Amino acid sequence: MRVKTLLKTLPLLMLAAGLGLASSAHAADVKLGLAAALTGPAAKYGVAIKNGFSLAADEVNAAGGVSGNKLQLIIEDEQGKKEEAINVFKKLIFKDKVLLVFGPTLSNSAFAADPIANAAKVVAFGTSNTADGITAMGPFTFRNSVMEADVLPVTTRAAVKHFGIKKVAIIYGNDDAFTKSGYDVFKGTLADQKIPVTTTEAYAKGDVDFKAQLTKIKASNPDAIVCSCLTEEAANIILQTRALGMKQPFIGGNGLNSPKLFDIAKGAGDDTIMGSPWSSENMTPANKAFMAAYKAKFGSDPDQFAAQAYDALHVVAAALKNVKLSGAIDKDRIALQQALPAVTIDGATGKFAFRKAPAVAGKEVGYDAQQDAIVNIAKGGKFVLLK
Numbered sequence: 001m002r003v004k005t006l007l008k009t010l011p012l013l014m015l016a017a018g019l020g021l022a023s024s025a026h027a028a029d030v031k032l033g034l035a036a037a038l039t040g041p042a043a044k045y046g047v048a049i050k051n052g053f054s055l056a057a058d059e060v061n062a063a064g065g066v067s068g069n070k071l072q073l074i075i076e077d078e079q080g081k082k083e084e085a086i087n088v089f090k091k092l093i094f095k096d097k098v099l100l101v102f103g104p105t106l107s108n109s110a111f112a113a114d115p116i117a118n119a120a121k122v123v124a125f126g127t128s129n130t131a132d133g134i135t136a137m138g139p140f141t142f143r144n145s146v147m148e149a150d151v152l153p154v155t156t157r158a159a160v161k162h163f164g165i166k167k168v169a170i171i172y173g174n175d176d177a178f179t180k181s182g183y184d185v186f187k188g189t190l191a192d193q194k195i196p197v198t199t200t201e202a203y204a205k206g207d208v209d210f211k212a213q214l215t216k217i218k219a220s221n222p223d224a225i226v227c228s229c230l231t232e233e234a235a236n237i238i239l240q241t242r243a244l245g246m247k248q249p250f251i252g253g254n255g256l257n258s259p260k261l262f263d264i265a266k267g268a269g270d271d272t273i274m275g276s277p278w279s280s281e282n283m284t285p286a287n288k289a290f291m292a293a294y295k296a297k298f299g300s301d302p303d304q305f306a307a308q309a310y311d312a313l314h315v316v317a318a319a320l321k322n323v324k325l326s327g328a329i330d331k332d333r334i335a336l337q338q339a340l341p342a343v344t345i346d347g348a349t350g351k352f353a354f355r356k357a358p359a360v361a362g363k364e365v366g367y368d369a370q371q372d373a374i375v376n377i378a379k380g381g382k383f384v385l386l387k
Contacts (some may be wrong), residue, residue: 029072030065030320032057032313033092035085035103035113041206042080044231044260045128045305046105050075051298052127052309053102059293060313066320071313078104078113085109089116089124097329099336100125102312107131107177114141121330123337125316127308130254131181134366135357140337141366144312144352146277148182148253151373153189155275156226158375158386159251160195162273165224167196168251169217171210171237172228174202182228182253190226198222203233210237211244218246227252235264242268249273257304262381272378273386278304278349279374281385290348304349311347318343341367 034053037046053073061070074096078085085104092098093116100123104113110129117124118138126134126143130151135141159165170186173179190197198220201213214237217225225241227234227250234256241248249271250256256274280291280301290310294302302310319339325332344353350371357365376383 030069030325031072031074031096031098032316033096033098033101033103034073034075035078035088035092035101035105035109036075037080037105037109038075038077040080041230041232042105044258046077046080048258048303048306049103049105049127049309051294052302052306053313055290055294055297055306056310056313056317058297060317066317067325069320069325071317074098078109080104080106080109082109082112085113086116089113093117093120093122098122099329099333100316102127102309104129107134107181110134110141111137111177114138117141121337122333123340125312127312128305129178131177132184133181135368136360136363136365139364139366142340142354143367144315144349144354144369144371145308146254146369146371146373148178148185150369150371151275151277152182152185152253153192154373155253155273155375156186156189156193156195156251158275159224159249159273160193162377162386163224163249165195167198167222168224168226169198169220169222170200170226170228171213171217172200172202172226173205173230173233175204176230178255179228179230182255186226186228205230205233207233208236210240214241214244214246217241218244222248224249224251226250227256230255231258231260232264235261235269238265238268238272254304257376257383259301259303259382262378267381269378270380272383274376274378274383275373276304276376276383277369277371277373278307279376279383279385281376282350282374284346284350286346287348287350302348307348311345311349311352314345314347315340315343315352318345 076088078088107129114124172183254276353370354367355370375386377386
């Protein structure tokens, strides 16, 4: 009799256990992928990005998560290399089955990896990709990094007014999507603002000796030097101009917005003007809270890239509040993509919203950042607001 009773009750026990498993699965972690350059030359951006995401995820989870679900970051090092970004995106999307992928760090890598996400109908959310054409890759590409096309005209106009600039020279990296795009924007901006260019010089990624280019720039006698560069190259260029007796101020984009610039260039970087959506001198409650929390957790001050990553996580958390997760990953990925465009927040970088990318004939496009630029100037080894 006991055996028969057990056999009769066993299906009920199994059903109860199954319901318990289903309940726990429903409350499981929401997996979000992060592809960041944690090693290699771009690590100065990637590590700050990882820290920004980690801080925001901790905050969201400490407050109960999203609809009772905790956010789980799965972090992979894409080394700032296109081929590694492709491999990492494939792992996160097809093996780890994340809901979306943040990253990669560099625009070069985004052009290589984002098509994989779009083909798989998974959101690729860039927080540091500002090159033109990123969001033209498809409707699943989003970014909260403000385009150089939005920032550099404002920056250039402010620099011209501040220093009374009449003519400039340009130096840029010609083998990187971000620096090349920045150069294109600067070139168009200077033409629009009727600022003559005395000479244009280029270099390749990884170069450390810029004497030949800077000697030509010195001979052209500009009032300022426009630098579409990543931080390390920019810092070395600034140092080498000073060694040649050149005192011209520099004008750059957000590639210069890193403490690394001053670690290398020291006080030689003073009077550099840089445009960005974020400033440590922005004393809004949200930014003050972010900076204090970052300093407490990591023992150092944040930069723009940490701030944009921090805000991006909160943007996605806000979108997830409007998504009823079904557990069917393909369905949930599309639901998140559809919820993201309506999100607005007031974060560390200020008021943020998405805007649809410019139309491309016959092709669906993604979403860019709608956000104002802040112009900063370097004084005493740090960037402060240009007033």
